[in-house]
Amino acid sequence: MAKDLKLNIKNAQIAQALKKFNKKPTPIKKAKPKQKEKDVREPTTIKRKARILPPEEKEKKPTEEEKKEAEKSKTVKNTIEKEPLEKEVKETDEIKLAKEEPVAEKPAIKEEKPAKEKEEPKPNVLAAKTAEEEAKKKPKSYKDFKAAKKPQTFRAFDTRDRLGLRSYEDERWRKRRYFKSKKIKSSIEVLRPKSLKVIIPITIKDLASAMKLKASELIRKLFLQGITLTINDYLNDETTIQLLGHEFDCEISIDVEEEKRLQITDLTIKEEISNTPKEDLTTRPAVITFMGHVDHGKTSLIDAIRLSNLANQEAGQITQHIGAFTAKTKFGPITILDTPGHEAFTEMRSRGANVTDIIVLVIAGDEGIRDQTIEAIKQAKDANVPMVVAINKSDKVGFDQEKIYRSLADRELLPEAWGGTVITINCSAKTKEGVDELLEMLSLQAEILELRADPKARARGTILESEMHKGLGAAATVLVQNGTLKTSDAIVFSDKYGRIKTLHDQFDNIVDSAGPSMPVMITGLSSLAEAGSEFVVVENEKIAKDLADARKEKMKLKSLQKAKPFSLESLEKKEKKTLPIILRADVQGSLEALKTSLLKIKSDKAELSIVSAEVGEISESDIRLASASKSVILGFHTKIESHAESLIKQLKVIILQHNIIYHAIDEIKELMRSTLDKLEEFNDIGKAKVIAVFKSSHLGLIAGCLITDGIVKRNSFVRIIRDGKEITKTKISSLKREKEDVKEVNKGLECGIVLENFSDVQNEDIFEAYDITYIEQEL
Template sequence: MAKKSEKEKKSLKLNIQNKQIAKAINLKGIKEKLSKKKASKTKEPAPKKTKEKVEPVKKVEEAPRIKARSKSAFSEEAQKMASEKDAAAKKAASMEVEGTQEVAREVPKEKLGPTGKHISDLLPQKKPKPKTEEAKKAPEKAKPKFKEAAPSRDEQEEAKKKGGAKKGAKGTKFREFRDIKSRPFDSRDRAGLRAGEEPHYRYRKRKKKLTKQEIEEITVRPSNLTIRLPISVKELASEMKRKASELIAQLFKHGVLVTINDFLDDETTIQILGEDLECKIEIDTSEEERIRITDKTIQEEIAESDPSALKHRAPVVTFMGHVDHGKTSLIDKIRESDIVGGEAGAITQHIGAFLCHTDSGEIAILDTPGHEAFTAMRHRGANVTDIVVLVIAGDEGFRQQTEEALEQARDAGVSIVVALNKCDKPNFDAEKIYRQLSEHELLPEVWGGQTVTINCSAITGEGVKELVEMLALQAEVMELKSNPTHRARGTVLESEMHKGLGSVATVLIQNGTLKQGDSFVVDHYYGRVKMMQDEHGKRIQEAGPSTPVELTGLSGIPEAGTEFVVVANEKEARNIAGMRRQTVRQKSMQKVAPSLENMMAQAQEVKKKEFNLMICTDVQGSLEALENALRKIKSEKVTLNIISKEVGEVSESNIQRAAASQATIIGFHTAIESHAEPLLKQLSVDVKMHDIIYHAIDDVREMMRLTLDKLPVENERGTAEVRQIFKSSQLGLIAGCYVTEGAINRSHHVRVIRDGEVIWTGTISSLRRVQEDAKEVQKGLECGILIKGFDDAQEGDIIEAFEISYIEQDL
């Protein structure tokens, strides 16, 4: 019999399974109940079921295989088996058609099992529970967005080959049996992408990257731009929507060498750069105007004030002149106090501010140092003053600082009164000083000019009263006025770091009234007046025009000479100071364009020795003066490197930094903190403390000189001529010499000269006279000389002996 086909086996297997399921769930009884229910509702006769008897399929026994003895026997057997196989296939197909017809009559509905009902419809259903009020209010859950994908064309064709359509198709007998195998959990499962999802969710399109040319075409560059200075090349390129390399190349064409992080602050250069790149650049100055607070000077503010609010103020008088000409002594006599006694070396080294009450009225006096190192202090004094008193010693006349003070007073455009001091001395010569004044275009009144001259003496008090009256008369003629109701403005004369009070500044109020609690801005620092004191240390609540005061409450130590302005509140003061500080930081980051001369100068400086120095002073003005004086020390051999400059006492951090950088600390008018002294010995740091500025300058100059190596100097001592060579098995070649000049000592250095050229320089290893060792051989004697490391001596060589001494270098 023919072999059963796979389809026949599959249909038999499904029939057996369906019969077993029907028997297990009592399918016959369930069908009867459902048919009665349906008949009572519809009253329609149920369809009759006809059964056709299916003959049982006889089992076909497979014929035994016969081993072919020859090729013809094998082919005959194969043909016979193929014909039997075709007959069995036709019979199975006819049986399959009959079976399908029988089942199709029994199933009235599509997409159902053999019972005609889904198994969920056959089971008893529970009544749904009534919804609670909360459940009714709750929103219904959104239905899933994804729909089941339709079967593809390949799947449909494959289903047709198997003899039936895919699940859900009409005319199917049974559901397609698929052996479901487990699959691994991959990345698409983790991303929530399943087989039933839509294709555009499963496969996301990658964005196409634009080329450089496309980016260049779609880039929109501004034609007008507003920026604030200074600005870095990188930031400017970002604002212009261009590459930084384009800007650098364009600047290079104009002779400006910059890098991407360099800052540009020249308005003309930036505007030319914008024209080259077709972009009009404007400079925003609104921020600068804000941090400047006001663009008016103090004199302009006073001139624009209401005339009824203006009041007379005391004149600000500055005493200037050469050192030791008696400026402070003269002020001392006016104030009837003893200022000189408190100054180290009897010379003024700080700018002093006093408000004197005299018979002629109040006078604000500024005492400036006369030493050449305090040029900046004198310059500040001349700029804030109304009248300059030029003090000249009658026994000495004009000196260097006298001429310098005169030029500064002229530059400031203030009135000048000449005080001829030391008129009590026998060698006082007024006529000599009058001639010198006329040479400097200051014709005295006694010679018919307009320059007021007063002969006085700080010791006897002669002429002091006349001097004060003359100052009051000058102030009356000048009609000095100010507005005390305006906000306070002034100038910082001095600043320092006080151990208990913090930052302290001496300020001269030039307009308005300063009150305790006022917020102010000075340079890139801010503050609020916590305490004010006058020159006597007395606390005051307010200070009017022409009043010097000492105040606390600053956020830092401002530089002397900076402007002091009161603002509305502390918040505004903090904001303005912060913006100023940012501007200072940006400017400090700017680099100077390199040039060949600068690079050559730096290469030469590398060869120089460096002397590291740290400066600590009591006040800002002394720090400035000492630094300027030290930088004037010129040397081609040593470079002075000031690594730190601070106001205050020498602290532990100063000592630790000095030890790390191998620096020397110079203290001027200050002290060492008590808990920092043990650290000095531990770290071996050199600290020099001074009270007089020219002593400090001389000390630094000497320390710089000592850093230089001593120069070797050769001193000729004797000459010998080689006349014979001796060979020694133990010592080698010994030069038999005759001393022609001076003396040869065993400790001398020697040089060997042959044919006028030096062929060897070294030391004497052994010196002998006859057969004995000798310490020294004088002129006219013979000796044997063994030179260390030299075995090539010849007759006729000249040996010169010399000593090396070391001398100190000059700067």
């Protein structure tokens, strides 16, 4: 169609050109243009309307016919004069313009070029085309693209949009791109502190943050000093922290205010008493601790002083708890602490030595100084406590006073009888001989020490023992060393606290208060107290709880620091047999002694694993725990809850109960030994030689043998020897002689032997019969 249109236009143009060639065109008057047109456009065949001139323009307007004739003459002339290529370009442009501006449109007023402009030289069509093509090649601006977008059709939001199945052309749901603006890095100078106060222990991360440094810088400095730590490791060495501060020009000091707050006071009880004005101090009873070896008569001697019968009340007639009593003598009141003599109760003896004023070292005159006696002497020297030696059992045969003097002198304790300073008293708990003399010497020693305390001060003292009391809950036996302890006082001990509900004296009577040197049992504690810890009274229960929580947090940090790092050596160690055990005791001190003694059991083949260790009766939860962990329950001086008996039978849990500590230790050792694998011992009993081989449909292969040595039994183990080499080991399943089953066959006799799981029997094979015995290993 375009081709036909082009030919039609061409024919019309030629016809008009021939018509003009024959007829002269009407001359048109020239008019001077007021302004020169800047853009020169190519002439087109599209009809243009005459320009309407303003009123002031006086020039004669050309008629419509003249304008049409002029336009046609221009088109024909250009068509004839130009080259064919130019004609084609011109004609193409004319077609495009004809398409763009259809004739049917509403006529518009358009400007007419001045006459002068029409007579100017014709523009170069090729140059104009080249300029137009270059303009087309230029990239369009963003606004052009935006204008070219198709109008969007809005649709409802449905599942396709959520699943990303919407058509790509629908740009409504297309993810927009946002270009992030570049962040301008600005160098800000960090002001580091010149001085700093820190609380130890502190992590490297926290220290670096306080010093306005990167943690890697501190780690690098420590690494150069030969210390390898990570960002979360704790520093608790003041020198190391101050060295790091010096490296970065920061003076670091340790903040001890929090430590003082947690300690409540940095003064010891003796220092607090010495700083108290003398007019506020009063004389207090002496605290006397009886120490010595087991069965040397410590408790019997206390009974002689108190006129009591404590010795017969103890299991095995040995003391296994620390006892605290007050006694009124003709020389004045005294407080007595009785400590166990067994080696397992070292910690108890140590506590007694630390809170006492005078130590009475009890030595049996017929036995002399023993292991626990030597230990007691060392503890007395370490605590710097004066000592009085009571040589007991003076009424027994074999009493040797001089031998004991020599033993004391060998340990730098020179008796007064030999010109030394150590007071020695010969006495007998049974006949009460020398008891009054002993009390007199203790009274004189107390006067020399000038024992005083301030009863009006806040109470301070030491926890001697703690237990879970039925009906009262957590209870503790305490010794008040300064001040007066009253009901409803809030106390802090270790990382625990409490508010005292009741005070009980040695006869279990409830009292309102307890003064210096008075032992009492207290109730109302948040949990079991740790024996040996110090207690102090604070303003109220809230302060006590806050202090206990803060101490607990600090103790947790210390435990993290002491945690042993993982090492490959632990993996390389030979695996041991483990006996899991659950411990229950009546009091904290006994539990501590039992636990310490059990952990002292050393063996390369077996070890103990303490699953749980608590004070109180054996409960249902303990039995369930033992069943789940396959543990043995050991109860020391404690009972089983009445309603737990049926559960024990159901879960088949092993429970051991003892009242004497060394019996408990011996039984645990025996259980540890039973966990070890038994050793096999091979005993040769006889030999048999195969002389014939038979086959049986019922028994299989039967070896006809001659017993050449010893005896061969049914179910004996045998080694099969062929050509001097052992082939295999098996067992005799059947032994026959003359078609009869027999238990054994002696040397020189023939028999038939059937072996288990072995059918390759040949003539001349040798059967070596042996028995296996199993021997228990020793720890």
